[in-house]
Amino acid sequence: xxxxDLAMKFISNNLPNPFYLDGTRRINLRxxxxxxxxxxxxxxxxxxxxxxxxxxxxxxxxxxxxTSKPYKxxxxxxxNVTNHPKNPxxxxxxxxxxxxxxxxxxxxxxxxxxxxxxxxxxIIKDNxxxxxxxxxxxxxxxxxxxQNNSTPSKTEQVTEQVTEQVNTxxxxxxLEKTILExxxxxxxxxxxxxxxxxxxxxxxxxxxxxPLIDKGLxxxxxxxxxxxxxxxxxxIIKNENYNK
Numbered sequence: 419x420x421x422x423d424l425a426m427k428f429i430s431n432n433l434p435n436p437f438y439l440d441g442t443r444r445i446n447l448r449x450x451x452x453x454x455x456x457x458x459x460x461x462x463x464x465x466x467x468x469x470x471x472x473x474x475x476x477x478x479x480x481x482x483x484x485t486s487k488p489y490k491x492x493x494x495x496x497x498n499v500t501n502h503p504k505n506p507x508x509x510x511x512x513x514x515x516x517x518x519x520x521x522x523x524x525x526x527x528x529x530x531x532x533x534x535x536x537x538x539x540x541i542i543k544d545n546x547x548x549x550x551x552x553x554x555x556x557x558x559x560x561x562x563x564x565q566n567n568s569t570p571s572k573t574e575q576v577t578e579q580v581t582e583q584v585n586t587x588x589x590x591x592x593l594e595k596t597i598l599e600x601x602x603x604x605x606x607x608x609x610x611x612x613x614x615x616x617x618x619x620x621x622x623x624x625x626x627x628x629p630l631i632d633k634g635l636x637x638x639x640x641x642x643x644x645x646x647x648x649x650x651x652x653x654i655i656k657n658e659n660y661n662k
Contacts (some may be wrong), residue, residue, distance in 0.1 A: 422517060425456045425473055434556055437592040438534060439615045447535040454524040455550060457517040459484045459508040462548070468548065479553050486548040494542040547657040578613050594630060604650035627651065651653050 426449075437446045457473060459482060467485025476483040489502040503509045525542070532540045536554040543549045593614065601615050607619060607627070616622045630636040631651075639650040 421471075421661060422456055422460060426452065428473065429456075429475075433480075434435045435592065436535070437596050437614070442615055444615050445531070447531050451528055454528050457512055458524055459548065459550075461512050462486065462504045464504070468605060472541055477557060478555065479551060481552075482548075482550040484548040486544055488544040488545060488546065488548075490603075491545050492543065494525060496529050499525045506542075534661075559625070593626065594635070597626070597630065598635060598653045601636060601651050601653045602655075604652045605651050610651065 429448065429452045433448055433452075435446065438445050438447050456473070462484070463471060464485040464487040469483070469485045471485070472481070472483040487504055489500060489504070492498075528540060528542075532538065532552055536552060536556065538553040540549075540550060540552040596614060597610060600610065605613075607623070610627070611617065611619065611622060614622075614626075616626075628634065631638070635654055636651050637654050638644065639652055640646045640648070643649070
């Protein structure tokens, strides 16, 4: 259990946590993926094996390795996974405290959310060494290079501005980035709430939207009539190549 907590802390400290909506429901992609992965590695580990468990975050790939006593050697997919616990006492405890689900549903969740998180499908293989590999570009610079020396589009300028101003490892930052890119063209509060999945107008304005206005990143289209029913919000783009 201590290893689980340490591994999850390692993940949260070193991987971004993008804002993501599944329909109207907010999903923590990072936690859903790695909670399942780490818990399953711990409950299925062959503890008499000499190799240590590894969790490596590379620039372009995440790798996890574990000693294993495979029930079936080969690649694991949602279609062929079997519920065959290797350490039944450990898995009973982990299920009891909510660390893991049924094996099949956990693997399906990993595949589903990895695709949403990185745009790549994980490669999972079980042998005497269990291996998980996931390609990603989570640390790439999202600013777009202007290769033709043409004036950047509004969206390109907003992306570049936000990338320079914020730390992309914070969930709040991803929410701000989503709002700023969405409001390149003027949007009403209702439209912004729908886009971000929030329902409380009062909370959203005071906790999220007003701080963006205070930072000089968003402005009202009708600043002299704050409560106007036709009030909209627009991103302020600070770039010498573009003037609103």
